[in-house]
Amino acid sequence: MSGVEWEKALWKPLPFPDNYIPREAFLSSLRTNPNFQPYTYWTLVRLSGAITQHLATLFTFLAVYVLLKEGLLDSRLLIWVSIACFILGFAVWTALDCTIRAQVDHRARLVKATKSSILLFLALMSLSPVLGTLTAATSSDSIWALSAFLFFLNVILADYSARQPGLHVQERLTSVLSMNAAISSSVVLASRLSDDLSVFALILFAVQLFALFPLLRHRLQASQAAVQYLLTVSISILSLLLTISISHTVTTIFAAALLSVSFVAPGVLIWAQRFKNEIRGPWDVAVPKIN
Numbered sequence: 001m002s003g004v005e006w007e008k009a010l011w012k013p014l015p016f017p018d019n020y021i022p023r024e025a026f027l028s029s030l031r032t033n034p035n036f037q038p039y040t041y042w043t044l045v046r047l048s049g050a051i052t053q054h055l056a057t058l059f060t061f062l063a064v065y066v067l068l069k070e071g072l073l074d075s076r077l078l079i080w081v082s083i084a085c086f087i088l089g090f091a092v093w094t095a096l097d098c099t100i101r102a103q104v105d106h107r108a109r110l111v112k113a114t115k116s117s118i119l120l121f122l123a124l125m126s127l128s129p130v131l132g133t134l135t136a137a138t139s140s141d142s143i144w145a146l147s148a149f150l151f152f153l154n155v156i157l158a159d160y161s162a163r164q165p166g167l168h169v170q171e172r173l174t175s176v177l178s179m180n181a182a183i184s185s186s187v188v189l190a191s192r193l194s195d196d197l198s199v200f201a202l203i204l205f206a207v208q209l210f211a212l213f214p215l216l217r218h219r220l221q222a223s224q225a226a227v228q229y230l231l232t233v234s235i236s237i238l239s240l241l242l243t244i245s246i247s248h249t250v251t252t253i254f255a256a257a258l259l260s261v262s263f264v265a266p267g268v269l270i271w272a273q274r275f276k277n278e279i280r281g282p283w284d285v286a287v288p289k290i291n
Helices: 041-047 049-069 075-100 106-132 140-157 173-190 196-221 225-244 248-275
Strands: none
């Protein structure tokens, strides 16, 4: 056995056990953190902007709901704001398409988007009287608990990744479940409003925030860093202004959460990188190399 040279090749007939490794070669191939790519702080801050935007969007919706329920916001104004946001978002989407594809039938896309918007508008308007009485026999405590649980699922299951322009990526199951949870929670909350027009306005606003805006956010995440920072700061300031008109305590907690997600969490991850110690060696399962 001593006259035969050992090789790490199970397909060769060698007089060694399959788990045999020479003493002098056992630690010669030891590698520490072979695939480790250190993060930078501001890169993590930029990537955390998607989570910050989602939380700000959620609190914006909750603030609008409270304002509607207390009679401090006109439902007709909310409808016009939703329509204006849709037009602005569609214009931004079209502008992003123009930067990556020269041949796009914008007229056909505009006609399709208009038809879909009108159908959605009419469907929500016709369903508003039904949705307004959906939870009439349910106690308010159960409604608040169910809504909080659904929004928690929305935050946990949301897709915070970026989408490269020009690529048609199939939606993940978790992102679909996240959107359904948010819309379901919005419907449950809307059923507690006093009139059908408020129900319609809130559901329409929820569709803008939880179904359409995430699609645009994925596209904007692949753009320049300045655009992402501007979007994050704008949505955060808007949500804080709406929340502070309702409760200073909630605003303080919400602001602390945004600061923690945007600045504290990236710093903790940078600090934790020093403790990463992944060891690779000849005892690992062989990885085939295919040319």
